[in-house]
Amino acid sequence: MGGLLSYLAGEGRSNEHAEPHLVNGDSATFTLFGDSELAPSTALAVAKHLDEPRTAFGVEVNGGHVWHASLSLRAEEGQLTDEHWATIAEQFVDRMGFTEASGKAGCRWVAVRHGLSKAGNDHIHIAVNLVREDGTKASIHHDYSRAQSIARELEQEHGLQLLESRGSDMAMRGERPGEREIANRHGDDTLASVRLERSERAAAAASLDEGEFVRRLHQAGVLVRSRFAAD
Known part of the structure; x- marks a missing residue:
């Protein structure tokens, strides 16, 4: 917050x-x-x-x-x-x-x-x-x-x-049936993909640069692997 x-x-x-x-x-x-x-x-x-x-x-x-x-x-x-x-x-x-x-x-x-x-x-x-x-x-x-x-x-x-x-x-x-089944098995109301998107949006809104964005995702429990273009 x-x-x-x-x-x-x-x-x-x-x-x-x-x-x-x-x-x-x-x-x-x-x-x-x-x-x-x-x-x-x-x-x-x-x-x-x-x-x-x-x-x-x-x-x-x-x-x-x-x-x-x-x-x-x-x-x-x-x-x-x-x-x-x-x-x-x-x-x-x-x-x-x-x-x-x-x-x-x-x-x-x-x-x-x-x-x-x-x-x-x-x-x-x-x-x-x-x-x-x-x-x-x-x-x-x-x-x-x-x-x-x-x-x-x-x-x-x-x-x-x-x-x-x-x-x-x-x-x-829409919801993929497989995602909903996994959420139900874990007793979650929210799909994992929705939780991930929410964490990404919150991190993006609060971050001033790329490094802070990645750090905030890590703090939210999200695993991040950077990818770089050839140039």
């Missing part, structure tokens, strides 16, 4: 991050940090606060306890207000089952906004601690397809442009 929040509060790979700040989060986190610009020291304090349920209960999550997603507009759509993004973020995490709206203890989460992407897209990042306030783990079974479906709903409800690939299900991935 510290690596992810530090990246979101940093300058970005192309110095594109500007005025990073929270637009929403669980009530306790947003009350504590919602009025602060997300300076590096503040980002680490936010990360520590988000991690408290995991550290307090000593819970380990197979594949990592940090869940990260970004919600983005097309560049030609312009920008939304912080208040509008706050509404979208809360609806997104509610429908993903990360909050008390699920009927379970809530997860700690934040939505971070730090200006336009390098391509000019207005967007936010959502970071969730998958260990709930009571020490239980949030389910991320089929989280990729569920997130795509919820994003499509939000695009329609808020009058935003529909992503063509999402509307045609081009972005949806």
